[in-house]
Amino acid sequence: xxxxxxxxxxxxxxxxxxxxxxxxxxxxxxxxxxxxxxxxxxxxxxxxxxxxxxxxxxxxxxxxxxxxxxxxxxxxxxxxxxxxxxxxxxxxxxxxxxxxxxxxxxxxxxxxxxxxxxxxxxxxxxxxxxxxxxxxxxxxxxxxxxxxxxxxxxxxxxxxxxxxxxxxxxxxxxxxxxxxxxxxxxxxxxxxxxxxxxxxxxxxxxxxxxxxxxxxxxxxxxxxxxxxxxxxxxxxxxxxxxxxxxxxxxxxxxxxxxxxxxxxxxxxxxxxxxxxxxxxxxxxxxxxxxxxxxxxxxxxxxxxxxxxxxxxxxxxxxxxxxxxxxxxxxxxxxxxxxxxxxxxxxxxxxxxxxxxxxxxxxxxxxxxxxxxxxxxxxxxxxxxxxxxxxxxxxxxxxxxxxxxxxxxxxxxxxxxxxxxxxxxxxxxxxxxxxxxxxxxxxxxxxxxxxxxxxxxxxxxxxxxxxxxxxxxxxxxxxxxxxxxxxxxxxxxxxxxxxxxxxxxxxxxxxxxxxxxxxxxxxxxxxxxxxxxxxxxxxxxxxxxxxxxxxxxxxxxxxxxxxxxxxxxxxxxxxxxxxxxxxxxxxxxxxxxxxxxxxxxxxxxxxxxxxxxxxxxxxxxxxxxxxxxxxxxxxxxxxxxxxxxxxxxxxxxxxxxxxxxxxxxxxxxxxxxxxxxxxxxxxxxxxxxxxxxxxxxxxxxxxxxxxxxxxxxxxxxxxxxxxxxxxxxxxxxxxxxxxxxxxxx
Numbered sequence: 001x002x003x004x005x006x007x008x009x010x011x012x013x014x015x016x017x018x019x020x021x022x023x024x025x026x027x028x029x030x031x032x033x034x035x036x037x038x039x040x041x042x043x044x045x046x047x048x049x050x051x052x053x054x055x056x057x058x059x060x061x062x063x064x065x066x067x068x069x070x071x072x073x074x075x076x077x078x079x080x081x082x083x084x085x086x087x088x089x090x091x092x093x094x095x096x097x098x099x100x101x102x103x104x105x106x107x108x109x110x111x112x113x114x115x116x117x118x119x120x121x122x123x124x125x126x127x128x129x130x131x132x133x134x135x136x137x138x139x140x141x142x143x144x145x146x147x148x149x150x151x152x153x154x155x156x157x158x159x160x161x162x163x164x165x166x167x168x169x170x171x172x173x174x175x176x177x178x179x180x181x182x183x184x185x186x187x188x189x190x191x192x193x194x195x196x197x198x199x200x201x202x203x204x205x206x207x208x209x210x211x212x213x214x215x216x217x218x219x220x221x222x223x224x225x226x227x228x229x230x231x232x233x234x235x236x237x238x239x240x241x242x243x244x245x246x247x248x249x250x251x252x253x254x255x256x257x258x259x260x261x262x263x264x265x266x267x268x269x270x271x272x273x274x275x276x277x278x279x280x281x282x283x284x285x286x287x288x289x290x291x292x293x294x295x296x297x298x299x300x301x302x303x304x305x306x307x308x309x310x311x312x313x314x315x316x317x318x319x320x321x322x323x324x325x326x327x328x329x330x331x332x333x334x335x336x337x338x339x340x341x342x343x344x345x346x347x348x349x350x351x352x353x354x355x356x357x358x359x360x361x362x363x364x365x366x367x368x369x370x371x372x373x374x375x376x377x378x379x380x381x382x383x384x385x386x387x388x389x390x391x392x393x394x395x396x397x398x399x400x401x402x403x404x405x406x407x408x409x410x411x412x413x414x415x416x417x418x419x420x421x422x423x424x425x426x427x428x429x430x431x432x433x434x435x436x437x438x439x440x441x442x443x444x445x446x447x448x449x450x451x452x453x454x455x456x457x458x459x460x461x462x463x464x465x466x467x468x469x470x471x472x473x474x475x476x477x478x479x480x481x482x483x484x485x486x487x488x489x490x491x492x493x494x495x496x497x498x499x500x501x502x503x504x505x506x507x508x509x510x511x512x513x514x515x516x517x518x519x520x521x522x523x524x525x526x527x528x529x530x531x532x533x534x535x536x537x538x539x540x541x542x543x544x545x546x547x548x549x550x551x552x553x554x555x556x557x558x559x560x561x562x563x564x565x566x567x568x569x570x571x572x573x574x575x576x577x578x579x580x581x582x583x584x585x586x587x588x589x590x591x592x593x594x595x596x597x598x599x600x601x602x603x604x605x606x607x608x609x610x611x612x613x614x615x616x617x618x619x620x621x622x623x624x625x626x627x628x629x630x631x632x633x634x635x636x637x638x639x640x641x642x643x644x645x646x647x648x649x650x651x652x653x654x655x656x657x658x659x660x661x662x663x664x665x666x667x668x669x670x671x672x673x674x675x676x677x678x679x680x681x682x683x684x685x686x687x688x689x690x691x692x693x694x695x696x697x698x699x700x701x702x703x704x705x706x707x708x709x710x711x712x713x714x715x716x717x718x719x720x721x722x723x724x725x726x727x728x729x730x731x732x733x734x735x736x737x738x739x740x741x742x743x744x
Contacts, residue, residue: 036110038316038340041408042308043112043365045129047157048139049149050707053169057139057295057304058102058115064226064302065104065111067395101363101394101410106305112410123152123489123709124439124472128351128420130156131437132365132410135312136164137304142176142202142292146184147646149707154189159438163283165291165307166191171199171206172294178202180674182290193288194251195244196278197303200234209292209300210237212245213274218303225298252277255286275310282311315408320367322347322423325431334432340406342370345427346377349434350418355465362416363394364424365409367434371426372404378428379418386424390414420471439471440710441558442487444686446494447512449484455507462505466497473497485515490708491690516687518724519639519713520590521557521599525550526634531608532622542610543622545571545579548603549630557599557639557713560587564604571607571619578616579604582623591631593638593728598713638724640716641686647696648679649704656699664688665717683711687720 046054062068103112114129130136136157140150157164166185168178178199185191198210200217208219210233217237219229233241252274253263259277262269281287291307293300316338323331337344346369354361371377375388392399392412405411418424421436450459463475463486474487488494494511502508527548534541552559562580571579580602587597607622645666647657651673658668658680666684673679689708696704716724 036340038338038408039314040109041112041314042109042312043132043134043315043408043410044308044312045114045116045126045133045136045162046139047116047126047130047136047153049141049144049147049153052139052141052144052150053295054139055115057137057167057169057301058113060295060298060301061111061113061305062102062104063224064305065106067102067104103393103395103410107309109309111305111308114410122493123156124437124470125352126153127156127439128437130160130162132349132351133162134315134318134408135308136162137308138164138166138288140166140168140181140185141173142168142170142178142181143173144648145177145181146188147648147707149709151189152709154191158285161285163285163313164288165282165304165311166193166288167300167304168290168292169295171202171292171299172204172297174203175676176202177674178290178292185288185290191288192251192255192286193290194248195292196248196289196307197291197293197300198237198241198244199292200237206294206297206299209303210234210241211303212241212248213271213278215241215245220299220302225301228302249274252281252287255281255284279311283313283317320434322367322432322434325433336368336407338368338407340370340408342406344369345425345430346371346375347432347434348377348424350416350420350422350424351437353418353420353469355469359415360417360468362413362418364411364413366405366407366411368407369426370404370406371411375426377424377426379416380423380425380428380431380433381419382422383428384417385428386413386416388413419468437471440489442472442474442489442517444490444494445485445487445515445517446491447483447515448486448494448498448509449512451508451510455505458505458507459501459509462501462507466500483512486511487517513690517641518593518595518687518716519558519598520592520595520636521597521639522549522551522630523635523637526630528626528629528633530622530626530629532618532625534618540613541615541618541621542613543575543615543618544608545604545619545622545626546606547626548605549627549634550601550603552599552601554599554714560584560598561601562604563601566604566606570609571604572609572614575609575614575616575619576604578619579623581616582620583627585620586624586627590636591628592636593724594731595638598639637715638721639713640720642683642711642714643686643689643708644711645682645684645689645706645708646679647682647704647706648677649696649700651676651678653700653704654678654680657696657704660692660695660699664692684708685714685716685720686710687716 046058048054059068063070101112101114103110105111114133116126116129138150138153138157140146168181170176171178182193182195185193196212198212200207200210208217210217215233217231217233219231221227221229249263253260256277258280259269259273261267262273278287278289282289289307289311291300291304293304295301318338320336320338322334322336324334325331336347346366348364348366348371350362350364352363354363371388371391373388373391377386377388378384379386390413391402391405393402394412399412402411423433425432450456466473467475472489473493475484477484486494486497488497498509498511525548529546531544532541547565552561562583564576566576583602587600590597645661647661649657661668661680661682661684664684665688666682668680668682670681671678692706696706
């Protein structure tokens with residue numbers, strides 16, 4: 001066996017392997033990562049709730065695979081910080097803000113890894129990472145278990161059909177209980193899950209693992225747990241190991257027909273049969289293998305890497321679809337060819353934009369074909385041609401140039417003008433596009449202004465960059481209150497961007513009190529019959545529209561609908577778009593509180609026109625007048641965003657926590673307690689959640705923590721509605737006093 005083969009298969013020590021590869025002319029991973037067969041590639045993401053240990057786990061993976069020479073901690077005393085937390089803010093706060101990509105080698109397989117944030121405020125980073133990955137590692141805390149963001153990540157994996165392994169981390173923490181976490185995975189996440197490893201001791205007694213597939217004990221010895229030693233299962237764990245292995249076999253039998261036959265007919269099966277069944281069920285998302293370990297104490301990381309290669313799919317085992325647009329027809333679905341032979345035209349998806357030192361950096365995933373330096377590619381949305389001057393692969397914030405990329409690779413380009421979710425192809429004529437990335441709507445708005453008027457240029461540059469990079473970060477100017485507003489996924493999200501403006505652009509800013517994205521809607525149907533007539537010299541304006549505006553069902557209360565029910569030529573068809581345009585323009589700003597209209601259906605039933613004086617503009621103005629008429633005659637109410645809140649704190653503070661949530665108009669939907677801690681689930685209006693973090697910390701001696709995510713829109717309380725309307729009327733100079741009688 002050659003030295004290179006031994007190094008690649010992990011048979012040499014890490015140091016010797018690196019020396020061997022260097023001696024043989026392989027100066028970096030990039031050299032031998034380019035021409036892997038598709039079976040030797042894995043694209044994985046590491047996702048979890050806040051503080052479950054994602055970045056620490058990624059750091060250990062990079063160390064054991066020889067990608068970095070030494071490990072650093074997320075909140076380490078050496079102030080270096082983890083490799084994947086390349087932003088200064090991430091290192092100071094000890095949190096991940098942006099997803100970071102890297103690639104490494106393990107046992108002759110090229111593993112592309114994306115480390116994602118845990119905070120719900122940065123959920124779009126997880127969303128776009130999962131969109132382009134073939135598999136994921138769902139990290140769970142052995143103490144916290146399945147938490148709110150774990151459920152969000154689980155939903156995102158389901159949306160993009162991403163197979164996953166579960167890794168129960170932090171076995172060394174006081175109160176760790178992996179068995180409780182497994183039962184929560186089954187009850188809360190509906191996963192058909194079972195252990196494929198058991199811990200040999202937990203908390204300070206954590207010695208190693210039992211591998212239920214191989215039926216051996218694994219110990220991690222030497223400096224930083226680099227030496228993996230296999231041994232017999234300890235005597236006191238043999239009965240439990242047999243029981244848990246039988247449980248694993250039963251769960252697999254329910255999920256896999258081939259393996260089920262072995263079980264039902266009581267046929268003997270080999271370790272290879274068991275591994276094959278685990279791989280099939282994991283790829284089909286019918287079973288979730290559960291691994292255990294502690295990344296911080298260097299236990300369980302190497303077996304997790306083995307499991308990634310053994311059980312998660314390679315890019316050729318995942319079906320990726322493209323859509324060909326045809327005029328007047330539904331888009332035609334085609335399955336993209338993942339073969340790395342370069343015979344099919346290149347197809348890639350831009351999933352992330354970032355402003356780097358050399359201009360805009362665009363992260364892409366290649367789904368079909370091959371892309372070489374000097375090739376021309378076309379943006380399927382804009383049809384613009386781009387020449388590829390430089391191709392790079394990413395290792396956190398470092399870049400390594402490559403000459404070509406193949407199907408299944410994750411890479412980046414410079415100087416490409418595009419948006420997140422754009423498809424690129426070498427053949428512009430086939431109108432091929434891939435499904436874009438789901439972007440959640442922002443729920444919090446804040447007023448923002450630079451502290452110094454001289455910084456306006458830098459402020460504009462920062463805003464332009466951040467809104468392009470992050471589709472959940474919105475920026476707009478409110479003409480009525482003469483304020484510049486930014487919207488995002490939460491207070492932390494906006495606070496981070498404010499700090500980045502100061503650090504990266506030298507532009508300190510002030511954030512005002514957050515404004516909530518309220519909506520206005522109708523309570524019941526309201527008919528309208530509006531005539532718009534204006535006569536001046538020459539041709540005038542004439543348009544009449546008749547119809548009904550009515551509320552949509554509660555589950556559609558964030559939508560707006562327009563339906564043309566006219567029969568005949570009273571409203572000529574060429575003027576109907578003008579009515580819809582007028583309706584949608586007016587819906588941008590309601591008259592009750594100045595917020596957008598939603599949950600309303602506009603049914604245009606009849607009308608009238610003039611042979612000379614009617615125009616699209618006249619019908620648009622008629623729609624404006626009709627909505628004002630409905631506002632005067634209809635019954636309106638304000639909707640507010642309701643958040644799903646999860647609070648965890650010690651049991652002695654349960655009464656205080658529930659009292660505070662009730663005071664904030666929260667509805668408790670469930671509670672659970674375990675080993676001195678309790679978790680309460682509630683639905684609380686977002687408008688009542690500001691300042692809650694400080695209140696929770698002060699009432700639980702700093703031990704309580706909470707997470708929240710958007711749930712739905714719901715009618716707000718009458719006194720809240722009165723207050724919102726009153727504030728709006730004051731800002732309008734109380735110029736329309738007759739509105740008071742119109743509110744619900």
